[in-house]
Amino acid sequence: MLVDLAGGWSPMLGRLAWSQIPYDNPILAPLFVAVVIGAILVLGLITYYGKWTYLWKEWLTTVDHKKLGVMYILIGLVMLFRGFIDGLMIRTQQAWGVGSHSSGVFGALHGYLTPFHFGQVYSAHGVIMILLAATPLLVGFMNIIVPIQIGARDMAYPYLNALGLWITAAAGALIMISLFVGDFAHNGWFGYAPIFELQYSPGVGVDYWIWTMELVALGTTLGGINILATIIKMRAPGMTWGRLPIFVWATLSANVIALTSFPALQVALALVAADRYLGAHFFTAGLGGNLMLYTNLFWIWGHPEVYFVILPAFGMMSEIFPTFSEKPLFGYITMVLASMAIAGVSWLVWLHHFFTMGAGPYVNSAFSVATMLVGIPTGVKVFNWAFTMYRGRLTFNAAMLWAIGALFLLLIGGLTGMMLAVPAINYMVHNSVFVVAHFHSMLLTIVYAIFASVIYWFPKVFGFKLDEFWAKTMFWLFSAGTALVFVPMYMLGFMGMTRRLDYVFNTVWHPYLLVMEFGIAVYMLSVLAFFALLYVSIRDHAKNQVGADAWGTSRSLEWLTHSPVPFYNFAVLPHISARDEVAWRRDNGIDHVQPDHYEDIHMPNNTGVAIILGGLTFVLGFALVWRIWWLCALTLLAIIALVIYRSFKGDPGYIITAAELEKMEKEAMRREAQVGKQRRQAGSGVLGEAIAYERSDLPPLVSRPSSPVGLDHRS
Amino acid sequence: MSSHASNVDPKTAELWDKSHYQHDVISTRTFGYFMYLLSDGMLFATLFAAYGVLSYQHSYFGGPTPAEFVKPWYTFAQTMALFFSVLTYGLGMNALKHKNKSGLINGLIAAFVLGVLFLALDIHDMMHLASLGITVATSGGVSAFIVLTQVHAAHIFFGLIWILVMMAQVLSKGFTTDVVGRLLTLRMFWHLQAIIWVFVYVFVYLWGYMS
Numbered sequence: 001m002l003v004d005l006a007g008g009w010s011p012m013l014g015r016l017a018w019s020q021i022p023y024d025n026p027i028l029a030p031l032f033v034a035v036v037i038g039a040i041l042v043l044g045l046i047t048y049y050g051k052w053t054y055l056w057k058e059w060l061t062t063v064d065h066k067k068l069g070v071m072y073i074l075i076g077l078v079m080l081f082r083g084f085i086d087g088l089m090i091r092t093q094q095a096w097g098v099g100s101h102s103s104g105v106f107g108a109l110h111g112y113l114t115p116f117h118f119g120q121v122y123s124a125h126g127v128i129m130i131l132l133a134a135t136p137l138l139v140g141f142m143n144i145i146v147p148i149q150i151g152a153r154d155m156a157y158p159y160l161n162a163l164g165l166w167i168t169a170a171a172g173a174l175i176m177i178s179l180f181v182g183d184f185a186h187n188g189w190f191g192y193a194p195i196f197e198l199q200y201s202p203g204v205g206v207d208y209w210i211w212t213m214e215l216v217a218l219g220t221t222l223g224g225i226n227i228l229a230t231i232i233k234m235r236a237p238g239m240t241w242g243r244l245p246i247f248v249w250a251t252l253s254a255n256v257i258a259l260t261s262f263p264a265l266q267v268a269l270a271l272v273a274a275d276r277y278l279g280a281h282f283f284t285a286g287l288g289g290n291l292m293l294y295t296n297l298f299w300i301w302g303h304p305e306v307y308f309v310i311l312p313a314f315g316m317m318s319e320i321f322p323t324f325s326e327k328p329l330f331g332y333i334t335m336v337l338a339s340m341a342i343a344g345v346s347w348l349v350w351l352h353h354f355f356t357m358g359a360g361p362y363v364n365s366a367f368s369v370a371t372m373l374v375g376i377p378t379g380v381k382v383f384n385w386a387f388t389m390y391r392g393r394l395t396f397n398a399a400m401l402w403a404i405g406a407l408f409l410l411l412i413g414g415l416t417g418m419m420l421a422v423p424a425i426n427y428m429v430h431n432s433v434f435v436v437a438h439f440h441s442m443l444l445t446i447v448y449a450i451f452a453s454v455i456y457w458f459p460k461v462f463g464f465k466l467d468e469f470w471a472k473t474m475f476w477l478f479s480a481g482t483a484l485v486f487v488p489m490y491m492l493g494f495m496g497m498t499r500r501l502d503y504v505f506n507t508v509w510h511p512y513l514l515v516m517e518f519g520i521a522v523y524m525l526s527v528l529a530f531f532a533l534l535y536v537s538i539r540d541h542a543k544n545q546v547g548a549d550a551w552g553t554s555r556s557l558e559w560l561t562h563s564p565v566p567f568y569n570f571a572v573l574p575h576i577s578a579r580d581e582v583a584w585r586r587d588n589g590i591d592h593v594q595p596d597h598y599e600d601i602h603m604p605n606n607t608g609v610a611i612i613l614g615g616l617t618f619v620l621g622f623a624l625v626w627r628i629w630w631l632c633a634l635t636l637l638a639i640i641a642l643v644i645y646r647s648f649k650g651d652p653g654y655i656i657t658a659a660e661l662e663k664m665e666k667e668a669m670r671r672e673a674q675v676g677k678q679r680r681q682a683g684s685g686v687l688g689e690a691i692a693y694e695r696s697d698l699p700p701l702v703s704r705p706s707s708p709v710g711l712d713h714r715s
Numbered sequence: 716m717s718s719h720a721s722n723v724d725p726k727t728a729e730l731w732d733k734s735h736y737q738h739d740v741i742s743t744r745t746f747g748y749f750m751y752l753l754s755d756g757m758l759f760a761t762l763f764a765a766y767g768v769l770s771y772q773h774s775y776f777g778g779p780t781p782a783e784f785v786k787p788w789y790t791f792a793q794t795m796a797l798f799f800s801v802l803t804y805g806l807g808m809n810a811l812k813h814k815n816k817s818g819l820i821n822g823l824i825a826a827f828v829l830g831v832l833f834l835a836l837d838i839h840d841m842m843h844l845a846s847l848g849i850t851v852a853t854s855g856g857v858s859a860f861i862v863l864t865q866v867h868a869a870h871i872f873f874g875l876i877w878i879l880v881m882m883a884q885v886l887s888k889g890f891t892t893d894v895v896g897r898l899l900t901l902r903m904f905w906h907l908q909a910i911i912w913v914f915v916y917v918f919v920y921l922w923g924y925m926s
Contacts, residue, residue: 003852156743221754229747233739237732259750263757271765274862279852281776282765282862288776288855293768297761573732577723588725595731644880650893 003279005627006202014628015204020182026106027117032180061606063158064567065143066461068165072140073454075165075172080133080447082176084527086125088520091485093118095517099507110503118502119186120205124175126189127209130309131216132172134443137450138312139168139223142251144461146227148558149245151236151576153569156229158604159651164223166614171215174621178208182625185209188500190298191272193283193291198276204625206276210269211621217262217269218617224258227251236557238576245556245580246335250315253339254308257346261304268297277627292357299350307346310442311339313449314381317403319556320456321385324400325392326553328580331384338377338384345374355426364423371421378414382407395553398471402452405479406445413441416490434493437486444482451475459550463564464541470533477526484519488512547672549591555580560591562668568656571598571665594669598658605653609646613639741896748900752907755870759911762866763918766859770923774856779849781860781923786840790920793836794912797871800829801909808902811890819885819898826905827878830871837868860919867915870908877901 009015022028046052059067096102097111108114113121147155155161178184182204187196196206231252235244244252272294274280281287283294322329329335351359351367385407394400416438419425429435451474459465492512497504504513537544549559559582561570572595578584585591616635623631772780807822841861844850851861881901884894 156738156747221751225747225750225754228750229743233743233746237734238729259754260757263754264761267758267761267765271862274851274858280858280862281852281855282769282858284855286776288769288774288778288858290768290774290855293765296768297765300761575729575732577725577728577730584725585730590725590728590730593730599735640876647880647897648884648887 003198003277005198009627011630012628014623014626014631016181016626016628020204021180022183027112028179035180056608057606060611061162061608063154063162063604063606063610065147065155065158065161066565066567068161069140069142069144070461071165072136072143072168075169076133076135076137076140079128079136079172081527083125083128083133084523086121086128088524089113089121090118090125091513091517091520093121093502094504095510095513097502098504098510098513100505113502115502116183116186119188119500120184122500123185123188123209124178127212128175129443130189130305131213132168132175134309134446134450135216135220136168136172138254138309138446139164139220141316141450141453141457142227142255142312143223145457145558146248146251147230147234148460148561148565148569149248149556150231150234150239151557151570151574152230152234153573153601154604155226156234157226159607159610159646160222160226162607162610163613164219164226166611167215167219167222167617170614170618170621171212171219173618174208174215174625175212177622178205178212182208190302191294193294194285194289196272196276197284199284206272207625210273210276211624213269214266214273215617215621217266220258221262221266224255224262227255228259236570236573236576238574239557240576243576243579243581245558246318246329246332247312247315247556249336250311250318250339253343254311254315257304257308257311257343261301261308261347264297265301265305268294268301271297292354295354295357296350299353300347302353303350304343304346306439306442307342309446311342313406313446314339316449316453316456317385317406318381320399320403320452321388322580323456323551323554324395324397324403325389326395327388327392328555328583329384330387330390331380332579334380335384338380341377342374345370345377349374352421352426355423356430368421368423372418375414375418375421378410382410382414397455398466398468398475399452399455401472401475402448402455405475406448406452409441409445409448409482413438413445416441429493431498432493433489433497433499436499437489437493440486440489444486451478456551457558459544459546460558460563460565462541463546464537464544465546465550467533467536467540467544470529470536474526474529474533477522477529481519481523481526484522485516486519488515488519545671545675547675549582549586555583557581560585562672566664566668568601568603568661571595571601571661594665598661598665600658601656601661602653603656605651607646607651609642613642616642740892741899744896745899745903748903752903755907756911759863759867759914762859762863763914766863766919769855769859770926771856774854774859776854776856778854778857779847780856780926781919782926784844784847784849785920785924787920787924789836789840790916793833794916796829796833796836797909797912800826800833801906803829804902804905808898811895811898814890816885816889820882823878823882823885827875827882830875830878834868834871834875837864837871841865860923863919864915867908867911870904870911874901874905874908877904 005015007015008017023032046055059071062068093111093113097104097108102110104110105112106114108117143155143161147153175184185191185196185201185205185208187201187206187209191206191209195201196209231244231248271280271282275282275284275289281289283289283291285291318329318335348370349367351357351363352371355364355367416434420429420435420438455466455471489512492509495509497506497509504510546563548562550563551559557574557576558565560574574581582591585593616639620632620635620639623629623635768774770781803822803825805822807819807826810816810818810822844861849857851858878901881894881898884897888894
């Protein structure tokens, strides 16, 4: 049943052997040493400060959606950095290995990466950026914000939430370990049949790729179910569908996509695994396999997936623009409909990824028209944001700058997307770097929205604001990097440069590639600015404390509770009366009204089961990659046994009594009163800070003509 | 006109929940599980799509086609085993409504035995095919046939483990919220597998036999 392997295999270690550790690789070996030293340093520091118990009790076993969200975001940021380094390596290779006279080192004829290594770098870059950077970052924000925005104390299934996080972490660990044990796939992030078949890729790289993606798919499906159930079942009283904050709507539409599309990825990759492990013939070049079946199955997931990542980003922008325009969102209902429309159309466009398959004019026309249809709801959104800012009282702080940057990139990416939707144009630029520049514009829209959200929601989670100066510095450096890398890339695409070149034969392209290399160096500066931002903000955190409504102009429900959000979110669940509840309360002068008495509340217990299951899925993935069958069987049994154990044990949860609750609430309110006093004394010393507490004397916004058309916004 | 305008009067508005609002635990869990089943349905839909694409004459590469090796009457026995398993599970759940523990356990035992019968027939069939040299490595078409049917069988296998676990939980814990919720979700799971099997039987076995 199992296929015969060309290389060695032993029952004990599978394909694992010392020769699989790339200790002679001049790039990986020093990196490995650095990683080991770094790991020892971190673990040593934790031990030195005696933080293991704290780490285990407060973070590793937590089921608190905010802490899980923070850990999702940390994983996302670490993987974003790794993916960025991959990008840096790609750019450097293409700036170096140009023309037949270019030098080569480390065994490469041109540049410093051999073609096989270069293939692994761009494949890892794609997988990491989409599935292990963008996805965890967005899922992290959904996790933190959605329950607070709908007035819930936690997600519908807190334990499942922790499980989703640790499975995602296992996927991240699996792709990281592929650096030092074995190799990674060289077939691009989406894979090509039949190059990923065992015959043509006999190493373990493709197997790492399969099981990493399978784990992410599993984690995201579980997370999607949880978020959907949370939104549908856990809303506070009065939180009707018409009053749902727009980020929740965006999250809902995105997770409808996740729930329905990720199974297609799981199947597509499982069939690749069947080919590679069992000798099946789904995608082989002979014996009845069908190469394009794989490409279709993959993109049936792949295209909905890109909307799965862009829709939450749209939701974030829809929260940030109104807050810093001091106006309600323009066209709430059209925004909701647009999100749902995008989620629906996302299922009808997958073939535009391979118009050149040769499906014929009728099929291509249908998918071309469907693709252009996406422009309508997206256009609605862009105009809604523009009208939200129109005649608003704009505050150009760092969060707003990032959001506006996202809007500009969306325009560029969207319009080039409309060009690519025309099959005639698509045939010209297919597989050129024009396509690469297009989808990087779209994905950078997400990155911009994410950094806007990091700045926007950071005070909600941690109780203090990030430093404005460094946040803006980072924004301008990042934007300069974006322009320097991707404008030349669009131009090179028109000149016919194809993607994934490890050796650039045409020296005419060299100046452009050098500009892009300079651009990536500017990106590097923005990464350093990000570290400075974190350092300065944490150093000065006492100065930047905030109250419940951190920005003073916030609108949705998450700003009603304290900052940082207590672990129970709301001491008494709010009763919702309006769409922008916090703005409504503020405008009517009832934003400081607190509940008059408290009652016992029920909270879930922490559990170590989730992280152990995550560890076991990592071992299972590793054992599958290296075909260590006894270990596969053992971990699978352990997983089943642990799930059954947890099912028997259950979680009765625990009670926070009304007295304890009152004590914690008094403490939080005392802190907030102090923050308010300090702020009034400090005045408007810090850029963009004054608004929060000094505009309360302005007349309420109700009296301003804020909505240009007569839509009935009442819910 | 602004969107935060509300027809609620702020002076008399209820700002904090006083109704002791409680989320319905069983309803929340069964709803979430229903969504998991939707994703499971998408998984099978994708497998059916792959089967459809790989069921042309050339997909069998000159090798055996389902018309040569499927036995509709044999598989009909499997169908009946699974349907009666779902029926007995349903009768057990009916006993649950009357808080009849032994009735429920009897229903679960019958569902388990019939499920095992289904799985045994499936394994026997697969071993028979293997003895004829028809395996997943024979051709693209046969790969699709075997993977689709065996993914369904794997679902049945895990469902059987789950039935055993539920029997133990009913006996040891009684009808707690957790246990009743799990019995309901297991029922949905078991029912969905029977529905999927209808499609497998019609499109893979009957259609395969006819073509």
